Structures are given as C-alpha cells and as structure tokens.
Amino acid sequence: MTTRPAVLIMQRHLGQLTPFLEGSYDVYRFWEGPPAEVEARIGAIVVAGEFELDKALIERLPNLKLVACFTSGYDRIDVEWCRARGLPVTHAPGVNHEDVADHAIGLILAARRKIVEGDRHLRAGEWTPETRILTPSLKGQKVGIVGLGLIGQAVARRAEVMRMAVRWWGPRDRPAHWPRAASVLELAKASDILVVACRVDDSNVGLISKEVIEALGPSGLLVNVSRGQVLDEAAVISALRSGALGQAALDVFTHEPADPADWADVPNTVLTPHTAGATTEAVQGMLMLMVQNLAAVFNGEPLKTPIQN
Amino acid sequence: MTTRPAVLIMQRHLGQLTPFLEGSYDVYRFWEGPPAEVEARIGAIVVAGEFELDKALIERLPNLKLVACFTSGYDRIDVEWCRARGLPVTHAPGVNHEDVADHAIGLILAARRKIVEGDRHLRAGEWTPETRILTPSLKGQKVGIVGLGLIGQAVARRAEVMRMAVRWWGPRDRPAHWPRAASVLELAKASDILVVACRVDDSNVGLISKEVIEALGPSGLLVNVSRGQVLDEAAVISALRSGALGQAALDVFTHEPADPADWADVPNTVLTPHTAGATTEAVQGMLMLMVQNLAAVFNGEPLKTPIQN
Incomplete structure (x- = not known):
C-alpha cells in the first residue's frame, strides 16, 4: 500500500x-x-x-x-x-494584484475608448468614409476606487499616469496618496468611473446598490474586478437598460460561468470570463x-x- | 453679394x-x-x-x-x-498624443489579456466550469517603441507603470530615459511587443518589413497607432496566418476604411477603426x-x- x-x-x-x-x-x-x-x-x-x-x-x-x-x-x-x-x-x-489592475485598466480602455465595439464595427463592415467613431478622452476623468488594497493601489497608479483623478473609499481609513470619500455613495457621486477592487465578505455583499449605481449615473462606467456578489447585478442590468448607468465592464458575476442570455440585450457592456487575475x-x-x-x-x-x- | x-x-x-x-x-x-x-x-x-x-x-x-x-x-x-x-x-x-497613447495601451491589453476575445467567448456561451482562459502577464514584457515623439514617450510612461521594460528606436538619437536600439530590426528582435508610434514620411513607408515582423516573432505582438503605410500590411497578414507573428492590434490601415474581408480569416487580431486620436x-x-x-x-x-x- x-x-x-x-x-x-x-x-x-x-x-x-x-x-x-x-x-x-x-x-x-x-x-x-x-x-x-x-x-x-x-x-x-x-x-x-x-x-x-x-x-x-x-x-x-x-x-x-x-x-x-x-x-x-x-x-x-x-x-x-x-x-x-x-x-x-x-x-x-x-x-496577481498587478495583473488584476492591468485588466481593470484594460476594461476601462475597452469600454471608454470603444475597443471591443470598434473591433466589431470594423469587422461588420460598418466603417465608412462618412463615419468616424468619437470616444471620450480619459484625461481628467474621475476614477473612484472601492477598496484600496493591493489591487486598488495598483489601479490608482495606472489611472494617474493616464491623467485620471483618483479618489477611493474603503471601510477603514488608511494613509494614502489619494483622498478618501466619506462613503461609497459619495464616491460614486463624485466619479465618472467606479472600479470595484475590494475583497468580498459578509459586510459588503450588494454594496454597489441601485442607489450607488444611479449616483454613478448615465455617463458613468462601472468596472468590477472583485467578485460578482459586491454588485446588485439585477440593478446593474436594469440601470444599463434604462440608461440610468452609462456603461459596465465586468470580469466577475454573481453566478459563474455567466449565462450569456442574461446579457444578450443589455447595452454598453464589456464582459470578460473572470480572467483578470488568471495570468x-x-x-x-x-x-x-x-x-x-x-x-x-x-x-x-x-x-x-x-x-x- | x-x-x-x-x-x-x-x-x-x-x-x-x-x-x-x-x-x-x-x-x-x-x-x-x-x-x-x-x-x-x-x-x-x-x-x-x-x-x-x-x-x-x-x-x-x-x-x-x-x-x-x-x-x-x-x-x-x-x-x-x-x-x-x-x-x-x-x-x-x-x-491628442496622450489619447493615442491611451489607445495603444488599450490595444496591448485587449490583445495580450484577451479582452476582445474573452468578451466574444463569454457571449458565445463558451465559458464553462472546465474552461479558464489564461493570458500572459504584462510584467517584464519588453516593449519596443518605434518613434519616441510625444506619442511614443506617452506610451513609454504608461508601459513602465505596467511593469514593462521600454526600449525605442527612431532615426535620430535624442536624450531619453529609455535605451535606444541600434535599428528597428534590433528593436524588434529584443521586443515582445512592438508599438509603432512614429510620424510617416517618404523615408519610412514599409519600415515594418517582413524581416522586422519575423524578428518580432511567433509570440510577438505588433501594435500600430501611426499610419498603415509604415507596415508592409501583406507581410503582417501572411505572418499572422503562418504563425510567424503572434498577434497584431491595429488602429490604422493601408487603405481606410479597412475592408473587413481582408481580415476575416486572419487570426489573433484586434482591429479598431482609426479611433486612437479621435476623442x-x-x-x-x-x-x-x-x-x-x-x-x-x-x-x-x-x-x-x-x-x-
């Protein structure tokens, strides 16, 4: 034996x-x-x-x-x-926190600079002499980072080089180069882009609620490289459909693998299959x-x- | 009148x-x-x-x-x-040089971290409990920048924060934080990722030749945010088909708008419709x-x- x-x-x-x-x-x-x-x-x-x-x-x-x-x-x-x-x-x-931060930046660029959409547009033969897709510059966009752990700090360093203004919120204050918002709701109100980079535990399931999503607003971009449970996913989908939220770029989902049927007709999304840290x-x-x-x-x-x- | x-x-x-x-x-x-x-x-x-x-x-x-x-x-x-x-x-x-640099980084991330492919994979229902896409980390990848003008310098700053090692080549030497390669061919040989960010003139049409492309090699990524004419586009397509070049992420093309038929069966590409500077x-x-x-x-x-x- x-x-x-x-x-x-x-x-x-x-x-x-x-x-x-x-x-x-x-x-x-x-x-x-x-x-x-x-x-x-x-x-x-x-x-x-x-x-x-x-x-x-x-x-x-x-x-x-x-x-x-x-x-x-x-x-x-x-x-x-x-x-x-x-x-x-x-x-x-x-x-893998630096890899996760790279992916978060990749999701911001893919969504804001329409890289996924542009690729689809070109391959579909929709690029014509009359059309020129315009996208927003990242310059001066306000990024709010939920959770300033290793991942959040790595996102902040990258966002700064790309001329974005960084703020953050986490349940515990800590010394940081970047200002801390009073609450996640205040952070969302003050942000063009909200990057969820916190650890999940019992205290923050559903933290990114309908109210937070609506505070981010019709031109806001929600990025999640944390865990699906931190978001009220139904509220995200509903807000994208109604236009109450501008865009979402998500690497994680409440149920994984994600069911593509849940997202088939949800506009303004970039979706990756939980690959942010999987290098x-x-x-x-x-x-x-x-x-x-x-x-x-x-x-x-x-x-x-x-x-x- | x-x-x-x-x-x-x-x-x-x-x-x-x-x-x-x-x-x-x-x-x-x-x-x-x-x-x-x-x-x-x-x-x-x-x-x-x-x-x-x-x-x-x-x-x-x-x-x-x-x-x-x-x-x-x-x-x-x-x-x-x-x-x-x-x-x-x-x-x-x-x-718009900073916006072009943002887009170049977005193309690197979209290609290397498979953001465009992952989005397609998820939406096609190919994400299953058995599959987990692995991608290469950007850490330590060697980036060669062709042309260290305003765009090239802005790409270099971003690449460094993402832990990539930067080298460059341009026809004229200039003071820079980053080492200059002896030639574009030497740069390609020493690079995992080649970012073409130079101005086009009569001297550099076709600069990125079959030889340069093959020096970048089977795991190399070619990024172009300059002009299509700097690349031998037929050689790029042929090298992608044969596997002599790993990946290409292109915002510009020899003829624009690009004809999607030219790229329909060319593997490992991310293509955007000349949007890098169009914010x-x-x-x-x-x-x-x-x-x-x-x-x-x-x-x-x-x-x-x-x-x-």
Whole structure:
C-alpha cells in the first residue's frame, strides 16, 4: 500500500493542476467520484476561493489536515468554521494584484475608448468614409476606487499616469496618496468611473446598490474586478437598460460561468470570463505557494501562507 | 453679394465641422459638387492629413490662402509643393498624443489579456466550469517603441507603470530615459511587443518589413497607432496566418476604411477603426486651432500652428 499522502481537487477547472501534484501525492478529482475508501486517506483538499466548501464532505474526511485554496481570494470559504475544527486554510496572497489592475485598466480602455465595439464595427463592415467613431478622452476623468488594497493601489497608479483623478473609499481609513470619500455613495457621486477592487465578505455583499449605481449615473462606467456578489447585478442590468448607468465592464458575476442570455440585450457592456487575475505567471505563483503549503503540512512544518484573520 | 470668406471641406467625415464654421464662413463640401463659380471665392480648404491633396483642384483656386489640416498628422500632404506655391499649411499639433497613447495601451491589453476575445467567448456561451482562459502577464514584457515623439514617450510612461521594460528606436538619437536600439530590426528582435508610434514620411513607408515582423516573432505582438503605410500590411497578414507573428492590434490601415474581408480569416487580431486620436476632447482642440488659423489667415495675422519644416 502506498504511503504517499492523498490530495483531493474539488473544482473541475483546477483539474489541470493534477500533473504538478501527482509527482508527490496521490491525486483524486472530486467530480470523477473517487471511491469511498479513499476518504480516509485524503490529507488535503484543493479548492478555489470563489466556491463554497463542501462541509458535509469535509466532515467525512477523518485525516484532513489542510484546505489549500489555490487562489488569492477566499470569499466563499468559511474560514471560521474551519478554524473551529482546527483545520488550517492557506491561500495565495500577493501574486496577481498587478495583473488584476492591468485588466481593470484594460476594461476601462475597452469600454471608454470603444475597443471591443470598434473591433466589431470594423469587422461588420460598418466603417465608412462618412463615419468616424468619437470616444471620450480619459484625461481628467474621475476614477473612484472601492477598496484600496493591493489591487486598488495598483489601479490608482495606472489611472494617474493616464491623467485620471483618483479618489477611493474603503471601510477603514488608511494613509494614502489619494483622498478618501466619506462613503461609497459619495464616491460614486463624485466619479465618472467606479472600479470595484475590494475583497468580498459578509459586510459588503450588494454594496454597489441601485442607489450607488444611479449616483454613478448615465455617463458613468462601472468596472468590477472583485467578485460578482459586491454588485446588485439585477440593478446593474436594469440601470444599463434604462440608461440610468452609462456603461459596465465586468470580469466577475454573481453566478459563474455567466449565462450569456442574461446579457444578450443589455447595452454598453464589456464582459470578460473572470480572467483578470488568471495570468500564466500568476498561476505559476499560486501553484508554487500551494506546493509549499502542501509540503509543509505533510512534513509538520509551518505553513507558508495561512489565512490569519 | 456676400463678403464672407468661403471655405471648402474636402473629406466627407469632416462634414460634421460645418456647423462650427458657417457662423463665420460660407462653407462648401467638395463631395456635394459645389458650382464652378464658387472656385474663385474659396480662401481655405479644410483637409485631413491622411488624404492626398487634390492638386489639380488647388491649381484652379485663384484665391486660396490656406490649407487647413484638421488633424495632427499630415503625412499625405505635400507640404513642399504647397510651400513652392506660397501656400501655407496649418495642422493641430500636441492635442491628442496622450489619447493615442491611451489607445495603444488599450490595444496591448485587449490583445495580450484577451479582452476582445474573452468578451466574444463569454457571449458565445463558451465559458464553462472546465474552461479558464489564461493570458500572459504584462510584467517584464519588453516593449519596443518605434518613434519616441510625444506619442511614443506617452506610451513609454504608461508601459513602465505596467511593469514593462521600454526600449525605442527612431532615426535620430535624442536624450531619453529609455535605451535606444541600434535599428528597428534590433528593436524588434529584443521586443515582445512592438508599438509603432512614429510620424510617416517618404523615408519610412514599409519600415515594418517582413524581416522586422519575423524578428518580432511567433509570440510577438505588433501594435500600430501611426499610419498603415509604415507596415508592409501583406507581410503582417501572411505572418499572422503562418504563425510567424503572434498577434497584431491595429488602429490604422493601408487603405481606410479597412475592408473587413481582408481580415476575416486572419487570426489573433484586434482591429479598431482609426479611433486612437479621435476623442471628443481632441477634436475640440483641433477645431479650436483650425478656427484660430482660419481667422488669422483671413485677418492677415500670423498663423497659430503652421507646419514649419
């Protein structure tokens, strides 16, 4: 019988991690229905932070020592519940915030400078000698950043070089180069572009409410690189349809994968499939941290990047 | 009979300038076939710099005092020929180089981070739980800028904040923060992303040749916000088809409007309809300069922004 530790990968899109793990571990994939006798051998589960933990499963795993969250965000993971069971959770902090900020800027440019629409327009043969699409300059546009963590700060630095004026709001004040608004509503009122870059927790689900969306207004652009739950998505769709909101550029959605039918007739949108932080380099960084955390837990050494709070 | 000066607009897409000019001038539009007796009254023609002058027409206008080029670029205007006739040419310098640089960064992000492709992928229902598009991080990508004028410098500043390494080449050395390559070929060899941001003249038509394109290579991205003529467009298309060039993100084309049939089956492209510099604010700036130049010529005052070289 093997003495190698066993690891269970929970989400299908993480299945591609298998070749990097099976050199050291027996790797099982949840969606393939591993046999029940394996459960006693599982020492770690590998998860993505935007999925809820399967608590019933975890309770059936007597030798589980680690919840290894592959991603940086862990919003759907009940860390308190794990802690109460003495089960540590690790994640991958600080590996992709600059990539997420790049993508946020890419969404601003794609929406404001009509890059996605221009590409479609040209390919459809709609560019004629009489037409010339005009777009707004980014110069002097007021950008409000919700959440001035690593991602928010990286967005702010990029926005400044592009001549935008930066303000921010977050629940806790902190020293910053940029002025903090009194509330998210005040920030939206004072912004042409609102970039949602905060971490999600119970306190901010639905933070970007109908009122905030309407404060951003008919010429406003809403960008989300955080999590879908921070937005009232139905209110966003309704405001885009009515013209109460100008544009939305979204990388994340309440339900993922997003259903294209939900967006088929919603105007003035740029939509990407949760790719803001999914760069090859970031994934390599996440993989390296996860491999180190797995090795640590099975060797009885300190974890590399445990979730502390 | 009116004593107001008469102005002739040459290109259809400039027709929308009419309302801003007809308060002071009798405005004629070339494509509407103004009557022959008007020719004696035309004091200025309004043109866009990417179109060739109609020299035969100019020779029929006895009272022409100014070629008012609405745009910043004037690559198709034979300034020497005008000068030999004693005919000044004005243009709109310095009004949109930052907007063009923003668009260039938008094209880099749209291509590298697959924003246009991701939008299409999501809307086509191709985002599934098993798929997760990975894209390359911009971190450490080597950007080569062809032409370090106002646009090139503005691209360089933005690329640096996004953690890219900047080099450049131009025919004349100049003091700069960034190292200059020995030639455009050397620049392409050393670059992951080549951004063409130079002014076009007789010396650099076809500068981005098959050899330069192949030096950029199978994972390289070619961005053009200059003029279509700087590229060997047939070589670009052929290299994209064969995989000798990785990606192209183009705002300008040899013939404009671009024929979508030319690009229909060319892979890995982002195409925008010459919108890089066409922002509302830039157009307002161009209009203001043109109105000042027109007023100056008809009042016998010094021109505001004549082409000097």
